Each structure stands twice: as C-alpha cells, then as structure tokens.
Amino acid sequence: MTAVEVVEDLNLEVRGWRHDIHRHPELAYEEERTSQLVIDVLQKSGLKVLKGIGGTGVVGVLRKGNGERSIALRADMDALPLSEENDLPYKSVVRKKMHACGHDGHTAMLLGAAKLLARSVGFDGTVYFIFQPAEEHLDGAYRMIDDGLFDIAPADAYYGMHNWPGLPVGKFAICDGPMMASFDKFDVCIEGVGGHGALPHTGVDPIMVASQVVTSLQSIVSRAVDPLQSVVISVTHISGGEPSYNVIPNEVLLKGAVRSLSPENRVKVREKIEQIVKGICNSLGAICKITYKEVCPVLVNHSCDVEKVVSTASEIVGKKNVILNINPVMGSEDFAAILAEKPGAYVFIGNGDGVGSCMVHNPQYDFNDDVIPHGVKFWCQLVRSQLMG
Numbered sequence: 001m002t003a004v005e006v007v008e009d010l011n012l013e014v015r016g017w018r019h020d021i022h023r024h025p026e027l028a029y030e031e032e033r034t035s036q037l038v039i040d041v042l043q044k045s046g047l048k049v050l051k052g053i054g055g056t057g058v059v060g061v062l063r064k065g066n067g068e069r070s071i072a073l074r075a076d077m078d079a080l081p082l083s084e085e086n087d088l089p090y091k092s093v094v095r096k097k098m099h100a101c102g103h104d105g106h107t108a109m110l111l112g113a114a115k116l117l118a119r120s121v122g123f124d125g126t127v128y129f130i131f132q133p134a135e136e137h138l139d140g141a142y143r144m145i146d147d148g149l150f151d152i153a154p155a156d157a158y159y160g161m162h163n164w165p166g167l168p169v170g171k172f173a174i175c176d177g178p179m180m181a182s183f184d185k186f187d188v189c190i191e192g193v194g195g196h197g198a199l200p201h202t203g204v205d206p207i208m209v210a211s212q213v214v215t216s217l218q219s220i221v222s223r224a225v226d227p228l229q230s231v232v233i234s235v236t237h238i239s240g241g242e243p244s245y246n247v248i249p250n251e252v253l254l255k256g257a258v259r260s261l262s263p264e265n266r267v268k269v270r271e272k273i274e275q276i277v278k279g280i281c282n283s284l285g286a287i288c289k290i291t292y293k294e295v296c297p298v299l300v301n302h303s304c305d306v307e308k309v310v311s312t313a314s315e316i317v318g319k320k321n322v323i324l325n326i327n328p329v330m331g332s333e334d335f336a337a338i339l340a341e342k343p344g345a346y347v348f349i350g351n352g353d354g355v356g357s358c359m360v361h362n363p364q365y366d367f368n369d370d371v372i373p374h375g376v377k378f379w380c381q382l383v384r385s386q387l388m389g
C-alpha cells in the first residue's frame with residue numbers, strides 16, 4: 001500500500017486528534033496536555049520519544065534500515081490568548097485561549113505522518129519529529145535548541161510547514177531565500193521635566209519630544225532603506241501622564257517593533273533608531289533610555305531544500321498547484337532560528353480561499369480539516385523521497 005492510499009485510513013483519526021487539541025488549547029510553555037497526547041500517539045506508534053525539551057517540547061525518533069541519512073520535520077503546539085467566536089462541536093472549552101493559528105492542525109498532521117511512516121512506508125534512515133512549544137512567543141525553537149535539539153535530532157535538513165488562509169486547499173507555496181521577516185522589539189522611555197500646561201517653557205515636554213520621535217522613525221523606512229527592500233517599523237504603544245488638560249508629564253513610554261527581510265537592514269535599522277531617538281532627545285533637552293531586543297531572525301529558506309519541497313509537493317498535488325515564488329511575508333516565525341543554523345525550508349500549505357480563508361490570529365479562524373490529507377501525504381512523501389535509495 002502506498003502512502004497516498006494509507007493516508008485515507010488515517011484521516012479520521014488525525015481529525016480526532018486535531019479536534020481534541022482544538023478543544024483544549026494551551027498557551028506557550030503550558031502545552032502539557034498537548035505534549036502528553038503527542039507522546040502517547042508516538043509511543044503507541046513505536047517511536048522512541050524524548051520529552052521535556054525546551055519546556056514542553058517533544059521529539060519522536062523513527063529509524064528504519066541502516067541508512068545514515070536523516071530528516072527532521074517540525075510542528076508547533078501552542079495556542080493564542082483569544083476567546084473563540086466559532087460555533088463548532090469542538091470549540092475551545094477554555095475562555096481566552098484558542099487555536100487561532102492552526103497549530104492544532106500542524107501537530108495532528110505531523111502525528112499522522114509519524115504513525116503512517118512507522119507502520120507502512122519503507123525508507124532507509126532516521127526521521128525526527130519535532131513538536132515545538134511557544135512558537136507564538138517566537139522563542140520555543142530557541143529553548144529547544146538550548147536544550148540540545150541539534151544533538152537530540154541531528155538531521156541532514158529541517159523542514160517546517162504552516163497553513164495559509166487565502167491559499168486554496170491543495171496548493172503549496174514557498175519562496176527561495178527570505179520568506180518571513182525578522183522581529184525585534186524596542187522600549188523607549190523619554191524623560192523630560194513636567195509642569196503646568198500653561199508654562200511649558202519651565203520644563204521639557206516629553207509628549208512633544210515623543211511625537212517627534214514617532215514621526216521621525218518613519219523616515220528610516222523611507223530614507224535609509226533601499227526602496228526595493230522591505231522594512232516595517234511600528235510604534236504600537238504610547239503612554240504618559242494622567243488624563244488631564246493642564247499637567248505636562250515627566251515621562252513618556254513608547255513601545256514598538258521592527259521587521260525586516262534582510263539581516264543587513266535589521267542591523268542598520270537598529271542603529272538608525274538609536275541615532276534618531278538619542279538625537280531628538282538630546283536636541284530638545286530630554287533624556288532617553290532605549291531597550292532593544294532582537295527576538296527572531298529572518299527566516300531564510302535554503303535553495304536546495306526549496307527544490308526538494310517543490311518536487312515533493314508537485315508529486316502530491318501536481319506542479320500547477322505549487323507556487324514557487326510567493327511574496328515573502330512580514331510576519332515572523334521562530335523556525336527561522338533552526339534555519340539560521342541548519343539547512344532546510346519552510347512551506348505554506350493552503351488553508352482555503354473560501355472556508356478556511358479567515359486569517360490566522362482571528363477569533364473566527366479555524367484550521368481547515370480538508371488540509372489534513374495533503375499535509376500528511378506531503379510529510380510522508382518528503383521523507384520517502386529524501387531517505388529512499
């Protein structure tokens with residue numbers, strides 16, 4: 001029996017796991033129940049299981065034959081702090097927690113592939129199934145790496161997959177090189193000298209200074225970055241003072257994020273932000289404190305592995321349903337941390353352009369179960385093509 005035939009058998013079971021995980025969503029590093037479900041399925045399928053990696057992370061190891069080659073497949077397990085608005089039989093039973101990014105589907109599909117490969121599909125080598133916590137925090141991958149992921153799962157190449165609303169079911173999309181942006185965050189505290197609103201000349205107004213900082217930060221994107229390259233700087237929070245009409249506060253706090261598709265721009269933007277904030281504050285007599293945290297690098301697909309993904313997806317859904325040059329996305333994904341050190345690639349699988357087209361991180365989103373056979377077949381076929389012959 002081929003992978004394609006056998007996968008139909010598993011479809012209902014994988015849906016069941018997906019609905020079970022969906023009903024019981026767990027936030028980053030709390031994925032105890034989810035990881036236990038993963039462990040149970042992997043163990044029942046006969047895999048060697050390593051748990052507690054990066055907190056709640058799990059790695060299943062499946063060896064066949066004596067082949068030296070190996071491959072790692074990764075799924076994420078965490079949910080988001082949203083209250084679900086869908087009316088579904090498997091709706092989240094936890095208020096303010098829901099699987100609004102489809103990680104329930106990713107986990108279930110990878111479990112399906114593990115079960116299928118363990119029982120029916122011959123290959124020669126080792127497959128590592130990585131179930132990662134805390135993708136939404138953009139650091140679960142780092143925690144697993146810190147806990148020895150690359151020694152526990154020393155694969156020749158690493159692959160990740162994410163559902164993509166708006167892309168029809170039965171299509172895959174990928175691009176060579178940068179596919180998702182880096183993510184860095186900053187806090188700026190601007191300290192002035194507060195006072196009576198009628199006497200601004202006796203102090204230093206941090207609200208006026210902060211306003212100039214917010215406006216000037218956008219000059220980085222328009223004047224310091226090549227117009228053909230993409231950078232986003234968003235100030236996402238501004239606070240200072242009390243809700244009064246006649247008191248100038250002492251300080252203002254800004255929070256924001258920077259996204260970039262090139263490591264060079266990432267460095268340049270950080271330098272420019274510091275230069276502009278310090279320059280404006282200095283010239284207007286305010287004191288600033290900048291806290292800048294680099295969270296997640298640019299996700300860069302490796303050419304050779306993109307080719308493998310494209311040829312595997314083409315075998316599953318036909319060449320015309322595989323989009324090779326999708327535009328990169330300015331969202332971020334911590335699988336980038338793995339691809340920064342190891343070869344591999346990350347691919348989008350269509351979640352639907354009708355049902356399933358609601359964008360992720362939305363209380364009405366739901367992973368589309370019709371995606372399951374495509375995802376399971378893709379993982380199985382990728383393993384087979386990389387570890388056969």
Ligand SMILES: [Zn+2]
Pocket residue numbers: 100101136360361
């Ligand atoms: Zn997400």
Ligand SMILES: [Zn+2]
Pocket residue numbers: 101102103135162360
């Ligand atoms: Zn996600």
